[in-house]
Amino acid sequence: MARPAYSATERERIETEIRQTAARLFGEFGYRNVSMRAIGRELNLSATALYRYYASKEALLAAIRAEGFRQLEQRLRAAQEGDTSAEAVVARAIRTYLDFALESRSLYSLMYELDQAQVTEDPSVAINRRAAFAQAEHIAQRLLSDAGRQGDPNELAHLFWIGAHGLAALALANQLDLGKDFTALVDPLLRTLLGDSGGT
Numbered sequence: 001m002a003r004p005a006y007s008a009t010e011r012e013r014i015e016t017e018i019r020q021t022a023a024r025l026f027g028e029f030g031y032r033n034v035s036m037r038a039i040g041r042e043l044n045l046s047a048t049a050l051y052r053y054y055a056s057k058e059a060l061l062a063a064i065r066a067e068g069f070r071q072l073e074q075r076l077r078a079a080q081e082g083d084t085s086a087e088a089v090v091a092r093a094i095r096t097y098l099d100f101a102l103e104s105r106s107l108y109s110l111m112y113e114l115d116q117a118q119v120t121e122d123p124s125v126a127i128n129r130r131a132a133f134a135q136a137e138h139i140a141q142r143l144l145s146d147a148g149r150q151g152d153p154n155e156l157a158h159l160f161w162i163g164a165h166g167l168a169a170l171a172l173a174n175q176l177d178l179g180k181d182f183t184a185l186v187d188p189l190l191r192t193l194l195g196d197s198g199g200t
Helices: 008-029 036-042 057-079 086-103 105-111 123-147 153-172 182-196
Strands: none
Touching (some): 008 105, 057 086, 057 105, 057 123, 086 123, 086 153, 123 153
16 A cells, blocks of 8 residues: 655655754765765655755755755844844844854855765756845845945855855854954954945
């Protein structure tokens, strides 16, 4: 007798559990050192059952990365809510980005995993990554508009992304040990961004 089909809600719950478990194992042992069989074993699922949800380990990694960028996009969107100045929004967004990276270490590391040269970027990853970056562009545009200045919001958004990601990556690698930690560098980064927002 065939197994009854799961409801959409139940399937989503299982897929979320698979992604979370895989992200944790990839974070602990490295993406290339974890097999689908090992992930299934952790979940008490056979590898065959796991392939019902994700066609390959590469597809599972893509789903994890897409989910990470989706969560980051939601957080950056929420950081812009409220009737506050553009400068306050930028400061909140930087801290939001860093908080996300530090609270979701395995997930964040997989989003930017350097050892993915052989993994072609899945369209869902590209879409969600672009959506997250679009929030940085919105913040940059707001900053320029509030200041009444000309400038390139895409360029300013890149500077935001570079600065926030750089701090996050160094913090996760325990490399901020040369006199400043990431909390001490948020305000200087903010001042740099605000200065660069001046344009002409």
